[in-house]
Amino acid sequence: MENLNTNKPKILVVDDDADIIDLLAYNLEKSGYQVQTAANGLDALSIAQSFVPDLILLDIMLPKLDGVEVGRRLREMPETKDKYLVFLTARLEEYSEVAAFEVGADDYIIKPIRPRALVSRIQALFRRDKEKNGQVQNSLKIGDIWIDRESYTVTFKDELLPFPKKEFELLYFLAQNPDKVFSRDELLQAIWGEDVYILSRTVDVHIRKIREKIGEDYIKTIKGVGYKWSWTPS
Numbered sequence: 001m002e003n004l005n006t007n008k009p010k011i012l013v014v015d016d017d018a019d020i021i022d023l024l025a026y027n028l029e030k031s032g033y034q035v036q037t038a039a040n041g042l043d044a045l046s047i048a049q050s051f052v053p054d055l056i057l058l059d060i061m062l063p064k065l066d067g068v069e070v071g072r073r074l075r076e077m078p079e080t081k082d083k084y085l086v087f088l089t090a091r092l093e094e095y096s097e098v099a100a101f102e103v104g105a106d107d108y109i110i111k112p113i114r115p116r117a118l119v120s121r122i123q124a125l126f127r128r129d130k131e132k133n134g135q136v137q138n139s140l141k142i143g144d145i146w147i148d149r150e151s152y153t154v155t156f157k158d159e160l161l162p163f164p165k166k167e168f169e170l171l172y173f174l175a176q177n178p179d180k181v182f183s184r185d186e187l188l189q190a191i192w193g194e195d196v197y198i199l200s201r202t203v204d205v206h207i208r209k210i211r212e213k214i215g216e217d218y219i220k221t222i223k224g225v226g227y228k229w230s231w232t233p234s
Helices: 018-030 041-051 067-076 094-102 115-133 165-176 184-191 201-214
Strands: 010-014 034-038 055-059 084-089 107-110 139-142 145-148 153-156 159-161 219-222 226-229
Touching: 010 018, 010 041, 018 034, 018 115, 034 041, 041 055, 041 067, 055 067, 055 115, 067 084, 067 094, 084 094, 084 115, 094 107, 094 201, 107 115, 139 165, 145 165, 153 201, 165 184, 165 201, 165 226, 184 201, 184 226, 201 219, 201 226
Parallel strands: 010 034, 010 055, 055 084, 084 107
Antiparallel strands: 139 145, 145 153, 153 159, 219 226
16 A cells, blocks of 8 residues: 655656656655656546646656646646646657647656656755745735735736746746846746756747736836836836
8 A cells, every 4th residue: 555645745657658657656756755657648637636746747648638738737727736747758849848838837858768867857846946935925916916925826907817837936036026137048047947958938938928817017028138027007
């Protein structure tokens, strides 16, 4: 019988390759994590709802439901909307990476997987989250926006809006640093960290999705440089 320790972070591994599942489960359990596994997209959603993992390792090419669609649904589920989502894939096309980050990926790892490196990246995600929680205010009220760090919620004009984890963190980071211009690389490092290798256009994708929810008045584009939070009371 599985020995569950509630103090251990929980990870759901989703892959249709039994050898990869065994390899990852062994190394993650050895590193102190609780692990459950799924071999297809539909089982992944069902297990995620009951297991409520802190992090999901998700292959893109899955039977029954592909990984990108699984990721999108995970971001809509109350149990997993704010949890870490790390994609695993053998696909090298840029559009696959962009699609993964558009649905709220926290990291994107190309196979073949090196277990020790993967564990290090997972540990970095959890460590960075703890560091951020110790450095930020619990909430911010700016104009029509209320941002609550404790519940990871954003209210705009009295409407509660869905914000995936990385969109939320990017919004919060900019709002905490008003009128300061950040380059795309600076935002990538601040929100995704130095250990995550992703395209700089990922920032543009997230900014676009944030603006679709709160409009154009809060985040300004500084041409050739990056972005800044700039709001003036009317």
